[in-house]
Amino acid sequence: MPRFALKIEYDGAPFAGWQAQADQPSVQGAIEAALARLDPGFAAGARIAAAGRTDAGVHATGQVAHADLARDWDPFRLGEALNWHLKPAPVAILAVARVDEDFHARFSAIERRYLFRLLARRAPATHDRGLVWQVLNPLDADAMRKAAAHLVGLHDFTTFRSSICQAKSPVKTLDEITIEEITRPEGREYRFHLRARSFLHNQVRSIVGTLERVGAGSWSPDRVAKALQARDRAACGPVCPPQGLYLTGAGYAQDPFSPARDGGDVRRDVK
Structure with a gap:
């Protein structure tokens, strides 16, 4: 077949x-x-x-x-x-x-990529309603970046793992976290980009929810490192809601959708 x-x-x-x-x-x-x-x-x-x-x-x-x-x-x-x-x-x-x-x-996937969108403004989201997590006050992006640096690399992510996660091991390598800050009408949008071979259940939402606490000033960046080292779900910050999360891609040793491959691509021109 x-x-x-x-x-x-x-x-x-x-x-x-x-x-x-x-x-x-x-x-x-x-x-x-x-x-x-x-x-x-x-x-x-x-x-x-x-x-x-x-x-x-x-x-x-x-x-x-x-x-x-x-x-x-x-x-x-x-x-x-x-x-x-x-x-x-x-x-x-x-x-x-x-x-x-x-x-x-x-x-066959060798990496997964996720994006989380967080909108900080007092006016309700309209065009992006249901597509972002909204908070009211601006966040400290530099503090969140300092906190996120503690999570990059090979770690036991028990703290950031759902209690119903079925993965055999909590040990994962987080290859990248980058945080963009974008000016929006009367507010700011923060885009969290995460990349790893695989993720634990609720890992991304747990990480972003915790970083938001840092950006809001409720946590210091070093507290994220201590939470990671605790290997205890109770040490995690709040799990953020799902509507801001996007699976943006999966990587393979050979991109199946590359135009160079035989078999075609849905984006090609119609003759």
């Missing part, structure tokens, strides 16, 4: 998360329902696999999944057909590529 990689964008607000659930809407379920209209294998209950299982309310601009189909589709036409059948769900297929059978969206 030919295997296809899908690059996916979605608004997570109406979904109970990525993973298919029997009694609640999911991103995976929406895509599989669209595939079922196109492919006999999915009509019989086949499944797709994704690079990351985002939680309820979490968005994506670069989720990656793979699907094994009975029909050997032209990648461009498959992307167009899926987008048609996904309407009106806030899910879009950005790119489709034919990949080798040993490609796996989850297990």
Whole structure:
């Protein structure tokens, strides 16, 4: 069966998360329902696999999944057909590529990238409502950067791990945290970019929630280092809400969506 990689964008607000659930809407379920209209294998209950299982309310601009189909589709036409059948769900297929059978969206990934958007202003968010976490007062970005530096590298992240996390080990390598500060109308937006091979459940939201306490002046940057060393969930700051979090991409040894690869790309020109 030919295997296809899908690059996916979605608004997570109406979904109970990525993973298919029997009694609640999911991103995976929406895509599989669209595939079922196109492919006999999915009509019989086949499944797709994704690079990351985002939680309820979490968005994506670069989720990656793979699907094994009975029909050997032209990648461009498959992307167009899926987008048609996904309407009106806030899910879009950005790119489709034919990949080798040993490609796996989850297990072949060598990194994941997340963005968290935090808006600081007193006026309510309008255009970005549901797409950012909003606080009222501006934050100290330099203090947050000093605190974040303590978290980069190989650490036991028990403090920043959900109590229901199913990962075998809390030890992870956080490769990068960068914090942008952007001027917005009557406010400031802080964008937290995090990169690692893999993340623990709620790790990003726990880290950003803790850094916000530093930016607000409630915590010193050194307190973040002490919280990490405590290896105790009780030492963590508040877990921030999901609506500001985005899965922005997954990295692979060879980019399946590179124009240089055979198999095409949904973004190519239509002849």
